[in-house]
Amino acid sequence: MASLTIRNIRKNFGAVEVLKGIDLEARTGEFIALVGPSGCGKSTLLAMIAGLETITSGEIYIGDRLVNAVAPKDRDIAMVFQSYALYPTMTVRENMEFGMQSRGVPKDEQKSAIARVAALLQIEALLHRKPGQLSGGQRQRVAMGRALVRDPLLFLFDEPLSNLDAKLRVDMRTEIKKLHHRVGKTTVYVTHDQIEAMTLASRIAVMHQGEVQQFDEPQVIYDSPANMFVAGFMGSPSMNFIPGEIVSDNGRTAVQVKGVDGPTILPLTASHAARLNGSKQVIFGIRPEHVSRSGIGQKADIATIRAPVEVVEPTGAETMAVMRLGDQEITGRFDPDVAPVMGETITLGFDMSHACLFDPASRRLI
Amino acid sequence: MAEAVYTGTIDREATRANTRYIISRVVIYGLLAIFSLVYIIPLFVVVFNSFRTLPEISQNGLIAFPQSFRLDAWPDAWSTFCIGGNCEGMQKYFWNSVKMVIPATIISTLLGAMNGYILSKWKFPGSEIIFTCMLLGVFMPGQIALLPWAFILGKIGLANSVYGLILVHCIQGISFTTLFCRNYYVSIPDDLVKAARIDGAGFWRIFYKIILPLSPPILIVTVIWQFTGIWNEYLYGVVLNSGTNQPITAALVALSTNGTNVRVYDVMSAAVLIGALPPLLVYFFGGKYFVRGLTQGAIK
Numbered sequence: 198m199a200s201l202t203i204r205n206i207r208k209n210f211g212a213v214e215v216l217k218g219i220d221l222e223a224r225t226g227e228f229i230a231l232v233g234p235s236g237c238g239k240s241t242l243l244a245m246i247a248g249l250e251t252i253t254s255g256e257i258y259i260g261d262r263l264v265n266a267v268a269p270k271d272r273d274i275a276m277v278f279q280s281y282a283l284y285p286t287m288t289v290r291e292n293m294e295f296g297m298q299s300r301g302v303p304k305d306e307q308k309s310a311i312a313r314v315a316a317l318l319q320i321e322a323l324l325h326r327k328p329g330q331l332s333g334g335q336r337q338r339v340a341m342g343r344a345l346v347r348d349p350l351l352f353l354f355d356e357p358l359s360n361l362d363a364k365l366r367v368d369m370r371t372e373i374k375k376l377h378h379r380v381g382k383t384t385v386y387v388t389h390d391q392i393e394a395m396t397l398a399s400r401i402a403v404m405h406q407g408e409v410q411q412f413d414e415p416q417v418i419y420d421s422p423a424n425m426f427v428a429g430f431m432g433s434p435s436m437n438f439i440p441g442e443i444v445s446d447n448g449r450t451a452v453q454v455k456g457v458d459g460p461t462i463l464p465l466t467a468s469h470a471a472r473l474n475g476s477k478q479v480i481f482g483i484r485p486e487h488v489s490r491s492g493i494g495q496k497a498d499i500a501t502i503r504a505p506v507e508v509v510e511p512t513g514a515e516t517m518a519v520m521r522l523g524d525q526e527i528t529g530r531f532d533p534d535v536a537p538v539m540g541e542t543i544t545l546g547f548d549m550s551h552a553c554l555f556d557p558a559s560r561r562l563i
Numbered sequence: 564m565a566e567a568v569y570t571g572t573i574d575r576e577a578t579r580a581n582t583r584y585i586i587s588r589v590v591i592y593g594l595l596a597i598f599s600l601v602y603i604i605p606l607f608v609v610v611f612n613s614f615r616t617l618p619e620i621s622q623n624g625l626i627a628f629p630q631s632f633r634l635d636a637w638p639d640a641w642s643t644f645c646i647g648g649n650c651e652g653m654q655k656y657f658w659n660s661v662k663m664v665i666p667a668t669i670i671s672t673l674l675g676a677m678n679g680y681i682l683s684k685w686k687f688p689g690s691e692i693i694f695t696c697m698l699l700g701v702f703m704p705g706q707i708a709l710l711p712w713a714f715i716l717g718k719i720g721l722a723n724s725v726y727g728l729i730l731v732h733c734i735q736g737i738s739f740t741t742l743f744c745r746n747y748y749v750s751i752p753d754d755l756v757k758a759a760r761i762d763g764a765g766f767w768r769i770f771y772k773i774i775l776p777l778s779p780p781i782l783i784v785t786v787i788w789q790f791t792g793i794w795n796e797y798l799y800g801v802v803l804n805s806g807t808n809q810p811i812t813a814a815l816v817a818l819s820t821n822g823t824n825v826r827v828y829d830v831m832s833a834a835v836l837i838g839a840l841p842p843l844l845v846y847f848f849g850g851k852y853f854v855r856g857l858t859q860g861a862i863k
C-alpha cells in the first residue's frame with residue numbers, strides 16, 4: 198500500500214511556476230528523500246504535502262484519502278522544520294504536549310507518550326528546560342521528539358540537520374536512520390545534501406527546477422543517473438564529463454576523446470555499444486573513483502589515457518587529483534599510497550564498465 | 564640606558580592621553596548636566612510653586628527659591644477649587660481621564676495585537692493594502708477627524724460623554740498599536756505558526772498560546788504609548804466634551820483661563836502636577852521596559 202501518492206502536482210507563485218508536474222509515491226514504511234539544489238521547490242512540495250501551501254493543480258493522497266482540501270491538522274502528519282520551530286515560551290515538555298492538548302488526548306496518554314519518546318531520544322533530562330537553554334543538537338532532538346509523540350501516518354522533515362555543525366550532522370544522520378528503523382513510519386525527508394539522501398533513503402527523488410529528474414533507489418541513481426544533472430549532482434567530487442566522438446577501432450566501438458598527446462581511443466563495453474543507437478557525438482561520464490592509475494587493481498574493461506597532474510588534494514583516507522585532459526579537467530580518487538604527485542604525467546585507467554554515456558543535445562543517459 | 568629613555572617617552576605619552584581623557588569626560592558630563600538642568604528646572608518651578616504661598620509668589624516672582632512651605636494648594640486643587648462654575652476641584656476631571664484612559668488603552672492595545680497578528684501571520688489577498696491604509700492613520704493629524712467624530716458621536720448618542728472619548732481614542736489609536744505589533748510579529752518566525760497548525764492549533768489558540776506569550780515587550784511599549792498619548796490628549800477632550808465631562812487636560816486649560824483677575828499660581832501648579840502624575844508614574848515603572856521593548860526582537 199502507498200502511504201503517500203502525489204499526482205501531477207503543480208504550484209505557481211503568481212506567474213512563476215515553481216513545481217511543474219510532480220509525480221511521486223511512497224510505500225508504507227518507506228524513507229523517501231527529496232534532494233536537489235536550493236530553490237528547486239523541495240520545501241514547497243513538502244509544505245503542500247503538509248497542507249501549509251495551497252495546491253495549484255494535481256492530487257495528493259495520504260493513505261487512500263485525497264487530502265487536497267484537508268487542513269494540516271487533519272492530515273495525520275508530523276513535521277520537523279529546519280529552524281526546529283520550537284515554541285520559545287514553553288518548556289520541552291510543554292512543546293511536546295502542545296499538539297496532544299490541541300487534539301484532546303487524555304492526560305495520562307500524553308504523559309506516557311512523552312515518557313516513551315523522551316527515553317527513545319534521551320532527552321529526559323531536558324524536559325523542564327526552555328528551547329533557549331538548549332544547544333543546537335538538543336533542539337534538533339526535541340524537534341524530532343515533538344513529531345514522534347504523535348503516531349502519524351507520515352513524517353515530514355525539511356532539512357532537519359542543516360543547522361548543525363558537520364560532526365553533529367553525521368551523528369544525527371545515523372541516529373535518524375536508527376530511529377526510522379525502529380519506528381518504521383513512512384517518511385519524506387527534504388535535503389540539499391546528496392550524502393544525507395544516499396545514506397538515509399530507500400528511494401531518492403532528485404529534483405531540479407521544479408521537476409523530478411529521477412526517482413529511484415540510491416544505488417540505481419548513483420550507477421545509472423537518468424541525465425547529466427543527476428550524474429553531476431549526486432556524488433562528490435562530481436562525475437567527470439568528457440565530450441567525445443564515437444569511432445570504430447579495429448571493429449570495436451570506442452569513444453575518442455582529446456588527450457595530452459592528441460586523440461585517444463577509449464574502447465566501449467559491449468553493453469554500452471549496443472545502446473548507442475547510431476549516436477555520433479556523446480558526453481563520456483566517469484566518476485572519480487573509476488579513474489585509477491593504470492596497472493593498479495586491474496580489472497577487465499580498462500581504457501588507458503595519459504594526463505598531466507595539476508593539483509593534488511590529500512584528505513587523509515584518499516587523495517584527490519585534478520588532471521588535464523585536452524581543455525577539460527578531470528578528477529581522480531586515489532589511494533594515498535599510489536597517489537600521483539603534482540606535475541607528473543601519469544597513465545590513467547578508466548573503468549569502462551562503470552562509465553556513463555550521455556547525449557550532448559538532450560543530456561540524457563544513453 | 565636606551566630602555567630608560569624609551570619608558571620615559573611612554574610615560575609622558577600615557578600621561579598626555581590620560582589628561583585628554585579626563586578633559587573630554589569633564590566636558591561631556593558638564594554638557595549633560597547643563598541639559599538635564601534645562602529640562603528639569605520647569606518641573607522644579609512648578610513643584611516649588613505648589614508649596615509656596617500666593618503673596619510670596621507675587622512678591623518674589625514665579626521663578627524663585629521657596630521661602631515658605633504650605634500644603635494647602637493641593638487639597639484645594641483636588642477638591643474645592645472652582646473651575647468653570649463647578650467648585651469641586653480637579654477630582655471629577657481626574658476620574659474622567661482615568662475612566663477614559665484605562666479602557667481605551669486596553670481595548671486599542673488588544674485590537675492592535677489582533678490586527679498585527681492577522682496582518683503578519685494570516686496574510687490574505689489585500690492584507691497589505693489594508694495595512695497601508697491603517698498606516699495612513701499614523702500620519703493623519705487628529706484635527707482632520709474632529710468634525711466627523713463630532714457628527715458620529717452625535718448620531719450614536721455619545722456626544723459629551725466619556726464613553727464617546729473612549730470610542731474615539733480606541734479608533735484613533737489602532738493605527739499606532741497595529742503598526743507596533745505588526746512590526747514586532749513579523750520577526751516571529753512563520754515556522755512557529757506552521758508547526759502549531761500541524762499540531763492542531765487554530766487561529767485563536769495560536770494567538771494566545773504562542774503569540775501572546777511572546778508579546779510582553781511590545782505590549783508594554785504599546786500600553787505606555789497609548790496611556791500617555793490618551794492621557795495627555797487635549798483637542799478631542801475640549802472640543803467633543805464640555806462642562807464636567809471633560810478630561811483633566813481640558814480642565815487644566817479652563818482653570819488657567821478662569822474669569823477672576825487673581826492668578827492662583829499655587830493651586831494651578833498643584834493641579835498641573837496632579838494632571839501630570841499618572842503618565843509620570845507609568846514612565847517611572849515602565850520606562851526601562853519601554854526602551855528595551857523598542858530595541859528587542861521577538862526571539863533572542
Ligand SMILES: Nc1ncnc2c1ncn2[C@@H]1O[C@H](COP(=O)(O)OP(=O)(O)O)[C@@H](O)[C@H]1O
Binds near residue numbers: 210
Ligand atoms: N511564498 C512564496 N512566494 C513566491 N515565491 C516563492 C515562495 N516560496 C517559495 N518561492 C520560490 O519558489 C522556489 C522554490 O522554493 P523552495 O521550495 O523553498 O526551494 P527549496 O526548498 O528547494 O530550496 C524558489 O525559487 C522560491 O523563491
Ligand SMILES: [Mg+2]
Binds near residue numbers: 239240241356
Ligand atoms: Mg528549502
